[in-house]
Amino acid sequence: xxxxxxxxxxxxxxxxxxxxxxxxxxxxxxxxxxxxxxxxxxxxxxxxxxxxxxxxxxxxxxxxxxxxxxxxxxxxxxxxxxxxxxxxxxxxxxxxxxxxxxxxxxxxxxxxxxxxxxxxxxxxxxxxxxxxxxxxxxxxxxxxxxxxxxxxxxxxxxxxxxxxxxxxxxxxxxxxxxxxxxxxxxxxxxxxxxxxxxxxxxxxxxxxxxxxxxxxxxxxxxxxxxxxxxxxxxxxxxxxxxxxxxxxxxxxxxxxxxxxxxxxxxxxxxxxxxxxxxxxxxxx
Amino acid sequence: xxxxxxxxxxxxxxxxxxxxxxxxxxxxxxxxxxxxxxxxxxxxxxxxxxxxxxxxxxxxxxxxxxxxxxxxxxxxxxxxxxxxxxxxxxxxxxxxxxxxxxxxxxxxxxxxxxxxxxxxxxxxxxxxxxxxxxxxxxxxxxxxxxxxxxxxxxxxxxxxxxxxxxxxx
Ligand code: SF4
Ligand code: SF4
Numbered sequence: 067x068x069x070x071x072x073x074x075x076x077x078x079x080x081x082x083x084x085x086x087x088x089x090x091x092x093x094x095x096x097x098x099x100x101x102x103x104x105x106x107x108x109x110x111x112x113x114x115x116x117x118x119x120x121x122x123x124x125x126x127x128x129x130x131x132x133x134x135x136x137x138x139x140x141x142x143x144x145x146x147x148x149x150x151x152x153x154x155x156x157x158x159x160x161x162x163x164x165x166x167x168x169x170x171x172x173x174x175x176x177x178x179x180x181x182x183x184x185x186x187x188x189x190x191x192x193x194x195x196x197x198x199x200x201x202x203x204x205x206x207x208x209x210x211x212x213x214x215x216x217x218x219x220x221x222x223x224x225x226x227x228x229x230x231x232x233x234x235x236x237x238x239x240x241x242x243x244x245x246x247x248x249x250x251x252x253x254x255x256x257x258x259x260x261x262x263x264x265x266x267x268x269x270x271x272x273x274x275x276x277x278x279x280x281x282x283x284x285x286x287x288x289x290x291x292x293x294x295x296x297x298x299x300x301x302x303x304x305x306x307x308x309x310x311x312x313x314x315x316x317x318x319x320x321x322x323x324x325x326x327x328x329x330x331x332x333x334x335x336x337x338x339x340x341x342x343x344x345x346x347x348x349x350x
Numbered sequence: 351x352x353x354x355x356x357x358x359x360x361x362x363x364x365x366x367x368x369x370x371x372x373x374x375x376x377x378x379x380x381x382x383x384x385x386x387x388x389x390x391x392x393x394x395x396x397x398x399x400x401x402x403x404x405x406x407x408x409x410x411x412x413x414x415x416x417x418x419x420x421x422x423x424x425x426x427x428x429x430x431x432x433x434x435x436x437x438x439x440x441x442x443x444x445x446x447x448x449x450x451x452x453x454x455x456x457x458x459x460x461x462x463x464x465x466x467x468x469x470x471x472x473x474x475x476x477x478x479x480x481x482x483x484x485x486x487x488x489x490x491x492x493x494x495x496x497x498x499x500x501x502x503x504x505x506x507x508x509x510x511x512x513x514x515x516x517x518x519x
Pocket of ligand 1: 381
């Protein structure tokens with residue numbers, strides 16, 4: 067598929083909770099010369115923790131519908147969320163590996179006049195920035211050096227399961243640290259950096275208090291190194307850290323998605339970053 | 351009342367047949383439990399859940415809270431020396447639990463939201479205003495703004511039985 071265009075998959079949490087992530091992504095990729103196509107009529111990825119846990123066949127069929135929308139555009143899919151990336155990547159993998167399964171799913175899609183041929187590739191935007199765009203080109207776009215000291219949060223479904231995704235080391239990932247440091251910011255080492263935020267697997271919706279025990283464990287470790295911001299690549303982790311701190315007072319670490327951080331480094335006006343939507347006030 | 355658990359010899363086979371082929375490979379080393387953030391502060395033990403599945407302790411597993419303690423973080427999967435697809439197996443067992451009617455009300459709500467708008471969360475007026483102020487469309491160009499797409503999305507959920515499974519919209 068063409069390398070200079072992508073079908074932008076929005077998902078739920080970015081457009082409906084943190085639209086600054088969507089806006090910054092659109093501006094960022096436009097500035098890099100990409101043609102971002104709309105996936106008109108796409109829906110939830112669907113969410114791996116809930117929908118897949120309830121019924122894998124439904125999860126697969128709805129994911130295939132989203133993939134078919136991108137395929138019609140002749141583009142690979144660009145995701146801005148670990149959950150969307152996880153669902154669409156894994157569903158795509160299953161469908162591409164198993165023609166009988168693809169046939170079964172297509173029988174369902176036929177009911178709504180659609181078909182998926184298994185041709186698209188599902189990408190995470192941070193992977194595209196790191197591996198396709200690269201440091202040289204990216205640095206040319208940065209106009210505002212950032213000197214923040216930050217705690218990066220990879221989240222689980224960006225790199226794992228590594229056996230399927232082949233993006234980074236399972237125990238010592240480095241992509242996100244490097245991406246952040248390209249802006250001039252410093253990625254601080256902190257204890258238990260690879261730990262989950264607690265939101266995934268349907269845990270946040272089912273038992274929010276329990277999910278917060280994960281979040282607090284991470285916040286403690288980030289606070290211990292005096293992180294100024296949390297940098298994430300997933301609106302759902304973003305929501306868990308940002309809204310979670312309403313119930314976990316005393317940490318006050320603002321949360322910034324990598325697309326927003328890059329928007330900032332590129333000198334986008336702050337009004338394009340949607341920081342008003344954040345619970346924990348972002349003071350730059 | 352007795353605490354004796356009656357194993358169902360077909361249970362492990364049903365997991366394996368549904369795609370959890372690696373269930374048999376587990377040799378109970380406990381690396382998964384040691385890696386699990388969920389088990390740090392609770393009595394949830396990944397190794398034990400896998401053992402119960404091997405033994406066919408279906409009536410113990412399917413109604414349990416344990417089944418829903420996993421955040422699908424994949425820490426265990428990355429480290430399992432036997433390449434047991436722990437998360438996939440947990441998800442298959444969750445599917446079986448839901449089939450049996452074990453679905454938390456909070457989860458049912460998320461399912462209903464999908465049936466209604468094709469998304470897990472709705473858009474508030476305030477959010478729409480913020481979107482517009484940033485130069486975005488009030489609604490994202492998704493099922494939320496497209497009745498035909500929403501009807502298709504919902505039809506798929508009807509066909510797969512999802513609508514019935516979560517007890518209708
Ligand atoms: S790490 Fe793997 S082999 Fe060891 S107990 Fe867990 S599932 Fe079994
Ligand atoms: S994937 Fe689930 S069981 Fe495995 S370590 Fe993470 S929370 Fe624990």
